[in-house]
Amino acid sequence: MTTQLRRRILRPPPPGGLEENPSARAAPPSEAWGYVDIRQGAHMFWWLYYANGSAGSYKELPLVMWLQGGPGGSSCGFGNFEEIGPLDRDLKPRNTTWVQAASVLFVDNPVGTGFSYTDTEEALARDVATVAADMMVLLSNFFGSKTEFQGTPFYIFSESYGGKMAAAIAMELTEAVSQGKIKCNFAGVALGDSWISPLDSVLTWGPYLYSTSLLDDNGLGEVTMAAKAVQQAVNEGNFQKATELWSDTESVVKQNTNGVNFYNILTQDSDDKVTSVEGAGHLGKTFTLPVRTLLTHRHIRPLHRQSLDRLMNGPIRKKLGIIPQNVTWGGQAYEVFSSMEGDFMKPVIDIVDQLLAAGVNVTVYNGQLDLIVDTIGQELWVKKLKWAGLPHFNLLKWMPLDDPANPGQTGAFYKIYENFTFYWILRAGHMIPADQGSMALKMLRMVTQQK
Incomplete structure (x- = not known):
């Protein structure tokens, strides 16, 4: 089957609006979205926001891909409108959007999530190996089409089960880049409140x-x-x-x-x-x-609350203009979760070890108030790493970070040794950017080596 890339580009919308702004027709593109047919009967949706920070044009800032959890939670929905996108679910501008510091690529992953869909249940992924293989098809198409991003530092950020998928995807991408199969400047992976162990x-x-x-x-x-x-x-x-x-x-x-x-x-x-x-x-x-x-x-x-469902299946669907009539945002979420049940409790600590050994920059970040992926559990699996730098990392004392939203208060602690970093984010739960948006944005800038 020939893999197809379908996309559409929109000029910058007015604040809080959804329609094209006629006065901005000469401006650089601000958004793009489309489908990639990754396998027979499997169609994956992506949505890109070009960086619009004061540091310069999008070509001077990194590219970040955001992966949601679940599995079955929508990056293009929840991650976008509830956490780090330019607008919140009421379509009001978000002060702590990551688009200030990077171009952001949301992908509804695994296939069947959000606006992604499959023609049959048999086409759904059943393990992270398939998820990673599917993502290689999407990234190959993305970087092959948007060649201006091939030299841009590319980071994968994730949350919850998205972190488990991100680890596998990062390993596959490292190998694909080294073999010349995908042209991109892969700079690191960040595992947020992630289901690694x-x-x-x-x-x-x-x-x-x-x-x-x-x-x-x-x-x-x-x-x-x-x-x-x-x-x-x-x-x-x-x-x-x-x-x-x-x-x-x-x-x-x-x-x-x-x-x-x-x-x-x-x-x-x-x-x-x-x-x-x-x-x-x-x-x-x-x-x-x-x-x-x-x-x-x-x-x-929790990732498909009614207000978000109405937004995605109403004005957003109309804005995008390419969603098939028989596809409902989140309509296959139950099946996506069920199809991954047999893989759900498997650890991927060994993959993180492989990433570190390959020299990939790995960041772990966790919210203090999270239970489902509590910080002490994260610290336990980190201590199980076979990475040669772990004894040195363990000897380090963590360093405090000031909370940008509350000057004079500690917002996080972190430790870094060689290509491994750990952030402890205070007063945040599982969805760190939603709970502590300013601190999450500061962490993004640090991870992507911005001042």
């Missing part, structure tokens, strides 16, 4: 919640017991069962914390306090919802 996250939920007074002794015991069941399934190589038991453990956490929000422990997920999964769980409880339904409810629904 799922088990390390699950095993630290109990201690983290206990240390923040969100579990008592009895609750800690129940959560620990549930987490150990997940550990046993992972150790046995039964990753499908591990995903189901992971859902079970989430339910135990919810029941013992009166509905703590997995994405920010200082908020409460009030409509999901005691929801459980169907059948008899390993703690002998009776559950009420199928595993897949519950997981989608908890981890895809």
Whole structure:
């Protein structure tokens, strides 16, 4: 099959608007978007914003690709309008947009996410290896078409499950560039609150919640017991069962914390306090919802809230003008999540090791208030790296960073050794740019070596 690149370019819109600004027709392009047919029956959507920072033209600033989590969360929707794009979901200008510091490429990935779609469920990806291979097709087309970006420093930034995919994609891209298959200046990968080692996250939920007074002794015991069941399934190589038991453990956490929000422990997920999964769980409880339904409810629904759904399937769809009639934004999110279930709990620490050994710049950043990918779990898998620089990294003391939004207050800490950096972002949950936009923008500039 011949891979096709379909795209459209729009001139800068008026503030808060969606239509082309007639007075800006002579200005450089500000946006572009399109589809890439990555495989037979698989169509991936991308959306590019050209940098418009005061540092100069977009050609003088880096290019960043943003990958959302889930799997099944839309970068072009959630990442764009809820976190780092030029407009928020009310179509108001965002003061902390990353477009100030970089051109930003949003990709609805894996295929089937957001405006990406497949003709059949069989065309959905089922593991990160397929996700990475699909992305190589998209990036090959992107850099082959937009040759002006071939020499631009290119970074991959990610969030949640997007980090697991980003690690695999970064490794594939490193090899593709070295073999001359893709022409781009790959400069590094950043893994934000990332699902690199799922088990390390699950095993630290109990201690983290206990240390923040969100579990008592009895609750800690129940959560620990549930987490150990997940550990046993992972150790046995039964990753499908591990995903189901992971859902079970989430339910135990919810029941013992009166509905703590997995994405920010200082908020409460009030409509999901005691929801459980169907059948008899390993703690002998009776559950009420199928595993897949519950997981989608908890981890895809927050990325597809009603107001965002109305925006994407209404004015944004009309603006883009190329979305097929039978495609609904987010319409295949449930199937995307389900298709990746068998791969969901597998770690990719070894891929991060390969990236570091290959000399790729790797950044890990995590929100202080995140539970689902808590910082202590991230620190655990980092300590498991076989990277030769790890002993030196561990000996370093972290350095404070001033919060740009609150001068005089510490906004983050960080450590850097050779090609590895770790940022601890304070007062932020799972979605760091949404919680601490100024600090996230400062981190972006540091990672991309801007002042």
